[in-house]
Amino acid sequence: MTSTTADNPEAVVGHGDRHPQRWLILGVICLAQLTVLLDNTVLGVAIPSLTQELDASSSDIQWMINAYSLVQSGLLLTAGSAADRYGRKKLLTAGLVLFGVGSLAAGLAQSSGQLIAARAGMGVGGALLMTTTLAVVVQLFDDAERVRAIGLWATVNSLGFAAGPLLGGFMLNHFWWGSIFLINIPVALIGVVAVVRMVPESKAAPAGGHAQTPGRGDRPDLLGALLSTIGMASVVFAIISGPEHGWTSARVLVAAGAGVLVLGAFALWELRAPYPMLDMHFFRNKRFIGAVTGVILVAFGLAGSLYLLTQHLQFVLGYEPLEAGLRTSPMAVTVILLNLVGIGAKAHGKLGTPATILTGMTMLAGGLAVVASFGGHDYSGMLAGLILMGAGISLAMPAMANAIMSAIPPEKAGAGAGINGTLAEFGNGLGVAVLGAVLNSRFSALVAVPATSFPAALAAADSAGERERVSDAFSSGLETSQFVGAVALFLGGAVAAALLWRAERADSRLKEARSADVGEQVSA
Numbered sequence: 001m002t003s004t005t006a007d008n009p010e011a012v013v014g015h016g017d018r019h020p021q022r023w024l025i026l027g028v029i030c031l032a033q034l035t036v037l038l039d040n041t042v043l044g045v046a047i048p049s050l051t052q053e054l055d056a057s058s059s060d061i062q063w064m065i066n067a068y069s070l071v072q073s074g075l076l077l078t079a080g081s082a083a084d085r086y087g088r089k090k091l092l093t094a095g096l097v098l099f100g101v102g103s104l105a106a107g108l109a110q111s112s113g114q115l116i117a118a119r120a121g122m123g124v125g126g127a128l129l130m131t132t133t134l135a136v137v138v139q140l141f142d143d144a145e146r147v148r149a150i151g152l153w154a155t156v157n158s159l160g161f162a163a164g165p166l167l168g169g170f171m172l173n174h175f176w177w178g179s180i181f182l183i184n185i186p187v188a189l190i191g192v193v194a195v196v197r198m199v200p201e202s203k204a205a206p207a208g209g210h211a212q213t214p215g216r217g218d219r220p221d222l223l224g225a226l227l228s229t230i231g232m233a234s235v236v237f238a239i240i241s242g243p244e245h246g247w248t249s250a251r252v253l254v255a256a257g258a259g260v261l262v263l264g265a266f267a268l269w270e271l272r273a274p275y276p277m278l279d280m281h282f283f284r285n286k287r288f289i290g291a292v293t294g295v296i297l298v299a300f301g302l303a304g305s306l307y308l309l310t311q312h313l314q315f316v317l318g319y320e321p322l323e324a325g326l327r328t329s330p331m332a333v334t335v336i337l338l339n340l341v342g343i344g345a346k347a348h349g350k351l352g353t354p355a356t357i358l359t360g361m362t363m364l365a366g367g368l369a370v371v372a373s374f375g376g377h378d379y380s381g382m383l384a385g386l387i388l389m390g391a392g393i394s395l396a397m398p399a400m401a402n403a404i405m406s407a408i409p410p411e412k413a414g415a416g417a418g419i420n421g422t423l424a425e426f427g428n429g430l431g432v433a434v435l436g437a438v439l440n441s442r443f444s445a446l447v448a449v450p451a452t453s454f455p456a457a458l459a460a461a462d463s464a465g466e467r468e469r470v471s472d473a474f475s476s477g478l479e480t481s482q483f484v485g486a487v488a489l490f491l492g493g494a495v496a497a498a499l500l501w502r503a504e505r506a507d508s509r510l511k512e513a514r515s516a517d518v519g520e521q522v523s524a
Contacts, residue, residue: 021198022140026149028194029133030156032096035187036126037160039068039103042168042180049177050115060112066240067116071123072130073425074233078225080131080418081277085220088132088139088414089201093192095128100188107181118181127421134417138405139202148345150405151398158335158393166325202413221277227266228277232422234259239429247437278415282408286506290499291403292423294357297492298364298396299427301485302389304435305368309375309382312478316471317379330383331367334390344398353403354500360396361493364389365486372482377475396493403500431485438484439477446473 019025043065050056050064083091102122109115134153141149171179238256245251270276282288306328313324338344348356367389374381401420408416447457447470461467 018142018145019140019200022145022149025140025198025200026137026152028191028198029092029136030153031187032092032129032191032195033133033153033156034160035096035099035184035191036129037157038164038167039099039122039126039181039184042164042171046168046172046177046180049172050112053177054109054112054115056112060116062240063116064112064119066237067120068123068126069240069425070233070236071120072126073236073422074229075124075127076131076421076425077228077232077278077415077418079127080135080414080416080421081221081225083128083132083135083414083417084203084412085414087201087203088135089195089199091128091414092132092136092199093195095125095132096188096191096195097125098122099125099129100185100192101125103181103184103188107178107185109178130421131414131417134401134405134420135413136199136202138413138416139410140200143406146405147348147398147402148342150401151339151342151344151394154397154401155336155339158332158339158390164325166329169325203411221270221273221275224266224270224273224277227262227269231259231262231266232425234262236425236429239433242433242437247433278419279412282419285407286499286503287403288407290354290496290503291357291400291407292419293492293499294361294396294400294496295404295420295423296427296430297488297496298361298393298400299424300431300434300492301364301368301489302393302431303428304431304433305371305389305482305485307432308435308439308478308481309371312375312475313379316377316475316478327379327382328386331386331390331393334387335394338391338394339398344394347395348399348402352504353399354497354504356399357396357403357500358493358497360392360394360399361489361496363392364396365392365489365493367392368482368486368489372479372486400496435481435485438481439474442477442480443473446476 047061050061054060056064079091079095099122102118102125105121106115106118109118134150137149137153138146167183168180171183234255236259238252238259241249241255242252267280270278270280309328310324313319313327319327344356344360347359351359367385367387369385370388371382371385375385404420405413405416408419443457457470457473461470
């Protein structure tokens with residue numbers, strides 16, 4: 001593949017080539033990414049308005065949130081593979097258009113059913129955006145700059161998390177609920193124009209051909225796409241349904257079983273398919289496995305802890321939803337500030353990938369332990385833990401994303417981004433499910449009042465002393481669940497670092513052996 005120039009923005013850019021406008025293009029990509037992330041976080045503060053204006057039931061609200069997650073997570077692998085095959089710029093543009101159209105439909109929805117359908121459509125655009133943005137970053141930046149670029153890309157995740165509730169609260173205070181979706185449209189339009197004008201095209205070269213020459217490698221893996229979509233959506237559906245319907249309910253067990261079976265069939269097919277959408281041999285790479293382990297466990301601990309913290313801030317400490325969102329934002333602000341000064345890239349350059357990941361995940365685990373130990377009844381203890389967690393994320397996340405993408409051939413960058421996104425989604429759901437189950441188990445063991453939730457138990461309490469005991473039980477459950485998350489993060493960091501160190505030593509020995517062979521040939 002040949003490098004692109006500013007005068008020829010449609011040329012196919014080569015992996016590692018230094019595009020003269022790469023940092024400006026990174027800004028465009030981050031704008032596209034921010035569009036998706038804001039929508040994920042802004043919806044939470046609109047739930048009361050949606051309940052009132054659309055007469056939405058609890059089930060409707062759940063599907064408004066989950067329709068997007070199910071579609072996006074189910075399509076991530078397919079979207080990444082399609083971006084490699086047909087062009088990352090094309091699918092990035094398509095993702096922005098679909099997301100904008102879905103946002104328009106959501107903002108003008110007149111019923112819960114219409115809003116759910118619009119959110120599902122937005123999930124298609126979101127899957128395209130989540131995979132193509134990271135793939136383009138990997139194509140534009142070489143080894144010397146990639147960790148910093150990925151760090152800035154990852155910063156947008158934290159910015160979306162911090163700004164979403166604030167923006168949603170502002171819009172709902174001044175406009176109707178549909179405005180939280182319509183604000184996506186101008187951002188999507190600006191993103192489309194900027195992508196078309198600035199972002200270079202890149203795609204995988206077909207087998208035996210060039211990047212822009214049609215060949216047999218262009219043949220789509222339709223069965224693989226179908227199996228991966230059904231399998232991932234089924235597993236995510238089971239994880240989402242577990243807390244409400246029970247982990248041993250037929251609904252959850254059937255969905256989980258079907259998902260596992262279909263994903264197993266997907267893996268077998270990909271091993272035999274002539275042109276697979278996902279090369280299963282990636283999973284033989286110790287560097288890839290180490291990074292994958294880290295991604296899953298960071299998402300596990302982070303999503304699970306934040307899910308529980310927002311409940312603790314509202315139910316135990318008595319904050320309103322917007323106030324609770326503000327009080328979790330120090331973690332995101334820490335990530336943003338540290339990534340803007342490039343702390344992750346600097347640490348990576350000095351310590352290397354394994355030590356950076358281990359340090360970051362140890363800090364993240366330590367932050368959870370601080371929250372568990374000192375945040376039960378005092379926000380100041382929680383604040384210290386959130387800041388420490390943010391510092392750990394700023395170190396670990398860019399290094400892990402770079403490790404995954406570096407372990408995958410450049411022409412498969414979209415597939416790598418799809419794997420990264422899919423595993424993060426899986427870790428998010430698993431974290432909410434497992435840590436939520438730990439909290440509920442501990443809470444149920446300590447509270448004699450039969451109730452399915454903390455608010456129900458509090459309502460059933462008939463005295464101030466009983467209500468205090470219920471609150472203490474919830475705090476104890478939170479403490480236990482956070483410690484479980486902290487242990488998982490620390491062990492995950494240790495395993496990921498060990499695998500990465502082993503991979504680096506193996507690579508070093510291989511290079512030494514090759515150098516020795518070359519030296520012997522020259523001497524001969």
